[in-house]
Amino acid sequence: MEKAEQNTSNMSLPKSPTGIQGFDEITAGGLPAGRPTLVCGGAGCGKTLFGMEFLVRGATQFNEPGVFMSFEENNEELIINVASLGFELENLIKNKKIVLDHVHVERSEIEETGEYDLEALFIRLGYAIDSIGAKRVVLDTIESLFAGLPNQLILRAELRRLFRWLKDKGVTAVITGERGNETLTRQGLEEYVSDCVIMLDHRVTEQTSIRRLRVVKYRGSIHGTNEYPFLIDETGFSVLPVTSLGLEHIVSNERISSGIKALDDMLEGKGYYRGSTVLVSGTAGIGKTSIAAHFAEAACERGERVLYFCFEESPNQLMRNMLSIGIKLEPWVKKGLLKFQASRPTLYGLEMHLAVTHKFVNEFKPDIVILDPISTFDIGEKEFEVKTLLMRIIDFLKVNQITALFTNLTSAECSIESSDVRISSLIDTWLLLRDIELNGERNRGMYILKSRGMANSNQIREFVLTNHGVELRDVYIGASGVLTGSARIAQEALENSEVLTRKHEIELKKREIARKRRALEAKLATIRTDFGSEESEAIKIIEAEREMIKRLEQDKIEMAVSRKAKTRKNSTKNLKK
């Protein structure tokens, strides 16, 4: 709205903001102020509502009272019809903010008797405008006059005059017109109202209806030229100008956990970027939802708000199923951090989905949005539409710094990569889950196909759903590729036993050395004792020898004494000799 007002002041052409969500953005400020605008379209495309919302918003938000001149529905019908959209007309009428005037033209009551004009209608409208100081006028659908008044020449001249008169009055007018065969309106009103023409469209493709709005012409102003989807719900009209979003959103360096530690480790140990778009794709029953649920749980634990769109399961079923792998989501729902939004994708058209997504995101203001799965949109040959839908959702979420996680079911027949190719460019982090069929088993493998802005792991990891969540197992590469399941377990056992044997061998070696050392020491000891005994023997012999020598001397002396050959003295003399 701010932007719209700013534009109004900048532009030479003054504009009158409609207050209709999104419309003021595509018209850079609203309808041309003080000029008539033609709103045309087929039956039931929302022309009356557009006009009514223009008036109601004008009266409530911009303090511009308005006159609604209806040529089809009477006042009571109008009040009831728009009450279902949250407009309390009765109060506005009471407070002189809006005047309803039902112009009833009944052909059977009218007799043309000559020249006439529609001056009475002018007076009537002028009176209504002046009675509340109206700035806005809606004529819905003035073409009904053609049915009531037979003289077309007069009517056409008078309509031309009427639109001129409205311009002179300075009121911003919305004139609705039924769509014609080859012209924008059945009676060619576009000839008279040439300042701004808006076309509403309501078409049904593949049994789902899509409402679209296009600014055909806007004299003196820039405007978006695309067909914009719009939505009519209990809060009124909303146009989604999301295709106009550029790639100029702010990016965050913050990383948030995926809820699975091993997966975080694969993503540089930190997880996804905040505000990025994560796609989890894989075949049926591979655990996409489990990964999404992990992410949701982790986010709730951080105190963030999560909006979970489930298109295949009911919230209760999903919560029950996730409980089986140990993810408790229910407490977070009760706390109000997690909100499920379950609906069948076929319930509305794609545009409606977009609109509904917008609405819920704006209401709930989540930090994380999960769409599970996006493949269900892909019914029939709507590839382009699906892509633009996703692109718009992604753009919208990115601008709001919301991290998005999509799951996508891929069919087994075609290669996973190619089936997702149309959205791959929109995705920042892409996790691929695939089943690996080997040894008569089907096991789950996961790898990161891409992850923008981080050095992610290139490993294919086996992932297992346990009763405490998703677990990523280490990878074994065998002769025929990655080993999974029982092959992996066998490999694990093999490696374990190898380790054991090796340990055993080391143990053996150690023991042998110890034994050898002991043997050596024993030998050394015997040698030492042998030597010791020899040594002591030798000493003994030496002593004995000495003893012997002594004794011999003694014996000599004693013999001499006994022979009395010599005295003791002699003997000593002899000895001296």
Next chain:
Amino acid sequence: MKDNKPKIKGPSDDFDLTLSKGYKDKYVLRLYITGTTSRSIQAISNLKKICQEYLEGRYELEVIDLFQHPGLAKDEQIIAAPTLIKKLPLPFRRIIGDMSNKEKVLLGLDLRELKNEKDAQ
């Protein structure tokens, strides 16, 4: 019919009553004009002539300028000018234009059939 059920008096009885009274009824006419344009003046004079010719003595004509009473345009569901409204006798009729086509005015006032009836009689 109405003689058979005199006790119940509904709108259709009024309608029957009105019809039975037929052309003797008083005409209540309102002519709405927008200022003194030539068309307005013409319409007034044309209408007066017709009234004098066919409804002498049993009509009530009121000429209203919508510029003076703009609120009436909404109340009376008028869009074209001049518009003549035949309030009575029923059925309710609007006759628009400057009343220059006399045949059509008579048709609108239910006076043409009347004339034919008279001729038939």
